[in-house]
Amino acid sequence: MQDKINEIRRRALSELVSVTDSKALDDIRVRVLGKKGELMGILRSMGQVAADMRPLIGSWVNEARENIENAIADAQKAIAAKEMQRRLEKEKIDVTLPVKERSEGSLHPMSLVLEKLFDIFTGMGFEAVEGPEVEYDRYNFELMNIPQNHPARDAQDTFYVDDNIVLRTHTSPVQARIMTTRKPPIRIVSFGRVYRADEADATHSPVFHQLEGLVIDENVSMGDLKGTLDTFARRLYGEGVTTRFRPSFFPFTEPSAEVDLTCAACRGKGCRICKDTGWIEVLGSGMVNPKVLEMCGIDSKKYSGFAFGMGVERLSNLKYNITDMRNLYENDVRFLKQFRT
Numbered sequence: 001m002q003d004k005i006n007e008i009r010r011r012a013l014s015e016l017v018s019v020t021d022s023k024a025l026d027d028i029r030v031r032v033l034g035k036k037g038e039l040m041g042i043l044r045s046m047g048q049v050a051a052d053m054r055p056l057i058g059s060w061v062n063e064a065r066e067n068i069e070n071a072i073a074d075a076q077k078a079i080a081a082k083e084m085q086r087r088l089e090k091e092k093i094d095v096t097l098p099v100k101e102r103s104e105g106s107l108h109p110m111s112l113v114l115e116k117l118f119d120i121f122t123g124m125g126f127e128a129v130e131g132p133e134v135e136y137d138r139y140n141f142e143l144m145n146i147p148q149n150h151p152a153r154d155a156q157d158t159f160y161v162d163d164n165i166v167l168r169t170h171t172s173p174v175q176a177r178i179m180t181t182r183k184p185p186i187r188i189v190s191f192g193r194v195y196r197a198d199e200a201d202a203t204h205s206p207v208f209h210q211l212e213g214l215v216i217d218e219n220v221s222m223g224d225l226k227g228t229l230d231t232f233a234r235r236l237y238g239e240g241v242t243t244r245f246r247p248s249f250f251p252f253t254e255p256s257a258e259v260d261l262t263c264a265a266c267r268g269k270g271c272r273i274c275k276d277t278g279w280i281e282v283l284g285s286g287m288v289n290p291k292v293l294e295m296c297g298i299d300s301k302k303y304s305g306f307a308f309g310m311g312v313e314r315l316s317n318l319k320y321n322i323t324d325m326r327n328l329y330e331n332d333v334r335f336l337k338q339f340r341t
């Protein structure tokens with residue numbers, strides 16, 4: 001009996017020395033120490049042994065079990081260490097390997113120009129304000145002195161939501177919103193989307209951006225308007241770019257002027273972009289019509305003001321030599337990539 005026990009132990013211990021994974025280790029444990037295992041087999045067969053021998057055999061079995069349990073615990077530790085080692089090897093990161101280059105994003109040319117305009121005008125003391133894109137007829141037309149049957153209200157140009165609500169056709173309604181809620185002095189600019197029922201082509205889009213400016217105070221003159229726009233032109237396109245005023249008409253200004261800037265592409269010499277004139281038309285402006293001031297609750301005897309409005313796409317196209325406006329909306333990365341700074 002003792003030989004049998006020693007043999008079980010010898011075999012188990014020698015196997016445990018060379019075991020390398022936890023599955024094999026478990027198999028040995030079950031085979032030797034399990035309920036139906038080899039050592040239990042010995043105890044179970046005790047019935048055939050003389051009663052006075054049983055305690056002795058029991059103690060041999062216990063001793064063997066203890067030896068084997070200790071060996072299993074050792075093997076377990078060794079395996080865990082080896083498995084950890086293996087995992088560390090596998091997950092090792094070679095920090096000297098070259099990395100895959102990530103393509104860098106860039107600001108959209110419209111964002112670049114809008115940021116620049118924001119800086120230019122806030123730098124001159126203007127406050128940037130916002131107005132809604134879905135606008136009441138009253139602000140978009142009525143208070144801007146565009147009466148009921150004015151052609152600008154034509155449904156062919158204007159997206160109507162219902163009889164009283166439109167998608168704003170310009171940023172000028174922000175003027176009305178400000179004048180009806182604030183007292184002079186007023187000095188604001190407002191950027192945003194405007195909507196017109198136009199087919200998209202190289203120079204038109206049903207959605208585009210405008211920048212609106214409004215200054216109201218005592219003794220504001222056309223000279224102030226000219227000075228403001230000259231400064232704006234220089235800051236956006238550089239020294240040497242100036243403005244040219246041409247008489248015009250807008251219902252909300254009196255007098256009104258269309259303003260050209262020195263062509264930034266040829267610096268006034270004449271080129272394809274300015275059709276050899278040296279000038280590019282970029283904005284509308286004028287002295288706020290006293291009628292508009294009065295309708296908005298501002299005393300036109302005490303106060304005067306100027307206003308201007310311009311298309312932002314136009315400005316960015318000139319700045320970046322973009323010839324087709326659709327490029328600004330199609331978001332082709334090959335186009336946008338060029339504006340990485």
Ligand code: DAH
Binds near residue numbers: 308310
């Ligand atoms: N609202 C005009 C347009 O969309 C542009 C404009 C002209 C705005 C003259 C003004 C202005 O503030 O004074 O065509």
